[in-house]
Amino acid sequence: MADEDLRRTHADFGSGDGDNKAIGHTASEDGHADQSHLFDQKKRDEYAQMEGVNQDAFRRTGDNPNGSQVIGNPKATAAQISARFQQSETDTTISEQAAKRYGHHDFAAKNSEYRGPSIPYMLSNNPKAGQWDGRKLTRNMIAAYKRFVVTDGEGIRNSIYVSGCMFRCKECWNASIWDFGTGHPYTQAFEDAVIKDLEPDYVEGLTFLGGEPFLNTPALLKIAHRARAKFGDTRNIWSWTGYTWEELMRPGTTPDKLELLGLIDILVDGRFIASQKSNLLQFRGSKNQRVIDVPASIAARKKALADGLVRPGDAFCGIAAEDSAKVKPVIWSGLHDQTLFIPEQNLKDRAAGEGTY
Ligand code: SF4
Numbered sequence: 001m002a003d004e005d006l007r008r009t010h011a012d013f014g015s016g017d018g019d020n021k022a023i024g025h026t027a028s029e030d031g032h033a034d035q036s037h038l039f040d041q042k043k044r045d046e047y048a049q050m051e052g053v054n055q056d057a058f059r060r061t062g063d064n065p066n067g068s069q070v071i072g073n074p075k076a077t078a079a080q081i082s083a084r085f086q087q088s089e090t091d092t093t094i095s096e097q098a099a100k101r102y103g104h105h106d107f108a109a110k111n112s113e114y115r116g117p118s119i120p121y122m123l124s125n126n127p128k129a130g131q132w133d134g135r136k137l138t139r140n141m142i143a144a145y146k147r148f149v150v151t152d153g154e155g156i157r158n159s160i161y162v163s164g165c166m167f168r169c170k171e172c173w174n175a176s177i178w179d180f181g182t183g184h185p186y187t188q189a190f191e192d193a194v195i196k197d198l199e200p201d202y203v204e205g206l207t208f209l210g211g212e213p214f215l216n217t218p219a220l221l222k223i224a225h226r227a228r229a230k231f232g233d234t235r236n237i238w239s240w241t242g243y244t245w246e247e248l249m250r251p252g253t254t255p256d257k258l259e260l261l262g263l264i265d266i267l268v269d270g271r272f273i274a275s276q277k278s279n280l281l282q283f284r285g286s287k288n289q290r291v292i293d294v295p296a297s298i299a300a301r302k303k304a305l306a307d308g309l310v311r312p313g314d315a316f317c318g319i320a321a322e323d324s325a326k327v328k329p330v331i332w333s334g335l336h337d338q339t340l341f342i343p344e345q346n347l348k349d350r351a352a353g354e355g356t357y
Pocket of ligand 1: 165210244
């Protein structure tokens with residue numbers, strides 16, 4: 001894949017070759033039927049290692065409904081892992097119960113197709129509000145920094161790819177940086193260099209991708225505040241996230257996420273869902289994702305507040321669940337999806353023209 005394509009969107013990294021399919025459970029098209037490869041020692045070790053990252057987070061939040069002693073234990077025996085997979089047969093039920101309880105959409109309900117590699121159970125990429133706390137999860141690692149790119153938002157931009165993502169969407173192109181420890185430490189020298197790269201007039205702004213920016217809030221808040229202090233609104237900030245707008249809005253969302261959201265101009269939201277992948281979408285990989293104008297959305301919320309659609313006591317972005325449907329995120333007015341898949345059309349044009357002279 002061309003480098004340009006690689007940079008297009010953090011959720012558009014969805015056309016991977018499926019290397020990871022052999023590692024985790026539920027990602028493969030064969031569902032739960034054949035898990036024999038997991039009992040290969042090497043694969044089992046890889047699996048246990050990957051699980052460990054997720055498990056570590058649940059240990060911190062104390063919210064692991066499946067029990068922390070088996071899942072993610074690097075020393076788990078084959079029998080323990082086998083028991084784990086047998087339990088996964090009931091995951092749909094768990095998912096349905098949770099959907100009722102928390103009232104949110106399970107992106108993978110009843111369909112293992114949406115489940116990324118190494119997702120241990122049906123709720124693990126559907127965090128409750130506040131369940132994943134970037135202030136605790138982050139290791140302040142940067143996977144990549146790309147200067148003066150034209151693919152990560154409008155205009156010429158500088159893009160920071162943070163390390164670590166808990167969503168683990170199937171066919172995520174950036175699975176190699178799901179681990180929060182991947183990459184290089186965020187340093188003052190790095191921050192200084194990024195700020196300097198924003199100085200040229202032709203640079204429109206800064207972009208956060210990953211990995212999951214909203215689980216790497218300490219470093220991104222620092223640089224976003226600094227960029228705002230130095231450049232005001234003359235540079236804009238885009239961010240991709242696996243969270244949906246509504247998930248970020250839920251009461252109980254950690255304050256660092258809302259603080260970061262308040263510094264962002266354009267948010268591309270939602271998990272990458274492989275079955276909804278489309279090459280016609282601008283700046284996103286699957287049809288469920290949206291390009292949201294954050295200031296316009298906040299203005300809409302303020303208007304809704306004035307109109308009595310939300311409660312005055314709600315904190316910034318803390319729209320009560322029963323009110324959130326009344327305050328939709330405002331889609332960015334600059335959005336231009338394609339209607340034709342250009343490479344395909346080019347081939348047709350070429351075929352039509354060849355041999356006519
Ligand atoms: S949310 Fe995370 S797992 Fe999903 S596509 Fe983005 S980086 Fe990949």
